[in-house]
Amino acid sequence: MNIIVFLAPFSLLLAGLGLAGFLWTFRSGQYDDPEGDAARILFDRDDDRPG
Numbered sequence: 001m002n003i004i005v006f007l008a009p010f011s012l013l014l015a016g017l018g019l020a021g022f023l024w025t026f027r028s029g030q031y032d033d034p035e036g037d038a039a040r041i042l043f044d045r046d047d048d049r050p051g
Contacts, residue, residue, distance in 0.1 A: 025031070
């Protein structure tokens with residue numbers, strides 16, 4: 001029974017860290033254009049070639 005005293009706060013801490021990480025990526029704009037990324041892989045053009 002004593003293990004619950006340690007595991008419950010630890011699991012809440014891990015869940016909070018995961019939520020904080022998700023909110024950080026959401027606020028930094030990493031999910032702004034998912035359709036563009038999905039369509040970009042279909043093109044054969046290389047944008048990273050020197051020009």
